[in-house]
Amino acid sequence: MLIAGNIKLLALEPEHIDLLYDWENDINIWRVSQTVVPYSKELLQQYISSAQDIQVHGQIRFIISHKDKPVGTIELFDYDPVNARAGVGIMLDNSHRREGIASKSLQIIVKYSKEILLLNQLYCNIIEENTISKRLFEGAGFISTGKKLDWIRCQNGYQSVMFYQLLLNQE
Numbered sequence: 001m002l003i004a005g006n007i008k009l010l011a012l013e014p015e016h017i018d019l020l021y022d023w024e025n026d027i028n029i030w031r032v033s034q035t036v037v038p039y040s041k042e043l044l045q046q047y048i049s050s051a052q053d054i055q056v057h058g059q060i061r062f063i064i065s066h067k068d069k070p071v072g073t074i075e076l077f078d079y080d081p082v083n084a085r086a087g088v089g090i091m092l093d094n095s096h097r098r099e100g101i102a103s104k105s106l107q108i109i110v111k112y113s114k115e116i117l118l119l120n121q122l123y124c125n126i127i128e129e130n131t132i133s134k135r136l137f138e139g140a141g142f143i144s145t146g147k148k149l150d151w152i153r154c155q156n157g158y159q160s161v162m163f164y165q166l167l168l169n170q171e
Contacts (some may be wrong), residue, residue: 002062002112007104009062009074009112012048016063019070020044023091054079054086054117064092064105071096074105076113076122084120086113090136097132106140114168121167127152128160142166 002009012020023029024039054060054076061075072092079086088109092102113119124142126133134144142164150158 002108004104004108006067007101007108008065008068009105009108010065010070012061012063014045014048016070017041017044017048019063020048020073023073023093029091055081062109064090064101066096066099066101071101072105074109076109076117079117084118086117086119086122088113088122088124102136103139106136110140110166110168120169121165123163123165125151125161125163128162134162134164137164137166140166 018041021039021041021044024044050057058079059075059077060079061073063070064072064074072090074088074090076086076088088106090102090105110122113122122142124137125148126137128147138144143166144162145165146163148161148163151161152159
C-alpha cells in the first residue's frame with residue numbers, strides 16, 4: 001500500500017469488483033479511456049486475479065482510497081523496463097473531483113515510479129480540450145512535448161491529443 005496523508009493507493013482486491021464494474025462501464029469516460037465495449041464482472045475478476053504484476057503484464061492499477069473510501073483508480077501502463085518509462089492514467093469518481101485527491105494520488109505514483117520502479121520518465125496523453133487534466137498533470141511537473149493531430153475519433157469528428165512527459169531524474 002502506498003500512503004500520503006489521507007490518500008492510499010491500494011492493490012486491486014475482489015471486493016473492488018462492483019466499483020470497477022461501474023467505472024469501467026461508464027460510457028461517459030470511454031472516450032478518454034479508449035474503451036469501446038463493456039466489461040463483464042467475470043472479465044474484471046480475471047484481471048484482478050492475474051494482471052497485477054507490472055513486471056509480467058506491463059501495467060498495474062491501484063484503487064485510490066480517500067479517508068478509507070475507494071474513490072477512483074490510478075494506473076501505470078505500457079511499462080518499458082528497458083527504456084525505464086511508463087504511461088500513467090487516472091480516473092476519479094465524479095463525486096470526488098476537485099478535492100485535490102487526483103493531485104495527491106499523482107504525487108504518490110510519481111514517487112513510486114521514481115523510487116521503487118526506478119523509472120526515468122512517465123508520460124500521458126490528454127485530449128486537447130481537457131483543461132482539467134492538463135492542469136492536473138502540469139501541476140505535477142509534466143510538460144507538453146507534442147500534439148497528436150486528429151488522434152481520437154468521436155461522434156463529431158476527431159480530437160487532437162496532447163502528449164505530456166515528466167522526466168523523473170531531472171526534478
